[in-house]
Amino acid sequence: MVGLIDVVQTLTAPHPLDRYLELVRPTFTLRDLRAEITAVHRSVPGSVTLALRPTRQWRGHLAGQFVQLGVVINGVKHTRCYSPVNSQARSGRHIELTVKAHPNGLVSRYLYHHATPGMVVDLAPAAGVFHLPDPRPDRVLLISGGSGITPVLSMLRTLADENHAGEVVFLHYARSPQVVPHRGELDALARRHANFRIALRYTQHAVEQRAASGPAAPWTCAATVAGVSRFGYDELQRVAPWFADAQTYLCGPPPLMAEVRAVYEAEQLDDRLHTEEFTVTAAPTDSADAEGAVTFSGSGVTAENTGATLLEQAESAGLTPAYGCRMGICLSCTAVRHSGCTRNIRTGGLDSDPDQSIQLCINAPVGDVDVAI
Numbered sequence: 001m002v003g004l005i006d007v008v009q010t011l012t013a014p015h016p017l018d019r020y021l022e023l024v025r026p027t028f029t030l031r032d033l034r035a036e037i038t039a040v041h042r043s044v045p046g047s048v049t050l051a052l053r054p055t056r057q058w059r060g061h062l063a064g065q066f067v068q069l070g071v072v073i074n075g076v077k078h079t080r081c082y083s084p085v086n087s088q089a090r091s092g093r094h095i096e097l098t099v100k101a102h103p104n105g106l107v108s109r110y111l112y113h114h115a116t117p118g119m120v121v122d123l124a125p126a127a128g129v130f131h132l133p134d135p136r137p138d139r140v141l142l143i144s145g146g147s148g149i150t151p152v153l154s155m156l157r158t159l160a161d162e163n164h165a166g167e168v169v170f171l172h173y174a175r176s177p178q179v180v181p182h183r184g185e186l187d188a189l190a191r192r193h194a195n196f197r198i199a200l201r202y203t204q205h206a207v208e209q210r211a212a213s214g215p216a217a218p219w220t221c222a223a224t225v226a227g228v229s230r231f232g233y234d235e236l237q238r239v240a241p242w243f244a245d246a247q248t249y250l251c252g253p254p255p256l257m258a259e260v261r262a263v264y265e266a267e268q269l270d271d272r273l274h275t276e277e278f279t280v281t282a283a284p285t286d287s288a289d290a291e292g293a294v295t296f297s298g299s300g301v302t303a304e305n306t307g308a309t310l311l312e313q314a315e316s317a318g319l320t321p322a323y324g325c326r327m328g329i330c331l332s333c334t335a336v337r338h339s340g341c342t343r344n345i346r347t348g349g350l351d352s353d354p355d356q357s358i359q360l361c362i363n364a365p366v367g368d369v370d371v372a373i
């Protein structure tokens, strides 16, 4: 079959066969993975949950992994990463994504406002090392904040579907109960599984309390059960006294991630903490890097080096390179650096080997640099 497809492809060159098949039906593809949106729920303010039916090339996901979703907006395809929220046990030809609309976000707002059943989107296979291991750890602690709920909710649902016998705690931080997606289901899960504990913490409540009682640290939260609790060692002891024996999976905004990391580092439990970030945390930069010129030789464009990442500088120069995660995990923006030196903004490391593939989103030029885009 593969050989036959290759023969037909030579006849349809220069375009792949899928370019013709999609004229018949966008989800009728031989090689390209796509998905049709089958249901859209906007039950929580500021976010949208999409049910998708992927084409037959879909191989499922491991709970916690992400997919890259591509949508065409004003004639330009944009790709972003989203973590399926559904259980991996119920994957089949089904994906569920919950997307938070960012105030100035392009793709998230587009999906929030315009996603409708019948819309077809591009998809890449599930990827990422942030997932439940096999065999499952006996004790599992899931910690999330805001839109970071998605990968850990997939883990929680998977453990529930597998009737996991060990202890599971799901500790989630949100502004208010109204913005927690799938909240009703969380309550139901806790009722059905006596060994699962759901602990929801609301920062809005804490903000109101701070206003009344003076300043306090961020992530000071109202416990759903009793009184006020603050994220930290004491909080972990309260919700999961066995956390040192557990494997912990964390995804949330940078301040929450930093607080959790600090506790695990202090307890020397770093190897038991597994993390996923939706945005990049940059290492300190050196203002002396921002000199010389950046040449985008594939486009014949040269611009003054501002010190920003190559992706940002390319966009400022009017170019539209492909990108996905903007944080160095999905490899969508990989391009060849012909010459010059770049700094990896995550690690701070420098690299100046010629003709190397680099990720534009996490590399900033140091002096003159030539990139092949």
Ligand SMILES: Cc1cc2nc3c(=O)[nH]c(=O)nc-3n(C[C@H](O)[C@H](O)[C@H](O)COP(=O)(O)OP(=O)(O)OC[C@H]3O[C@@H](n4cnc5c(N)ncnc54)[C@H](O)[C@@H]3O)c2cc1C
Pocket: 066, 080, 081, 082, 083, 084, 098, 099, 100, 101, 102, 104, 105, 106, 107, 108, 109, 147, 150, 151, 276, 277, 278, 279, 324, 325, 327, 329
């Ligand atoms: C592995 C991975 C999994 C992800 N899973 C999900 C998911 O399940 N649900 C979900 O809603 N999002 C998820 N994201 C984030 C998602 O990929 C997009 O970054 C987000 O939807 C914003 O895209 P946009 O096109 O709307 O914003 P853009 O137009 O790309 O950016 C607009 C502005 O928002 C800022 N911004 C972008 N992303 C974030 C962010 N996450 N937090 C704060 N500021 C941001 C940018 O810096 C920029 O200033 C995930 C990201 C990664 C890397």
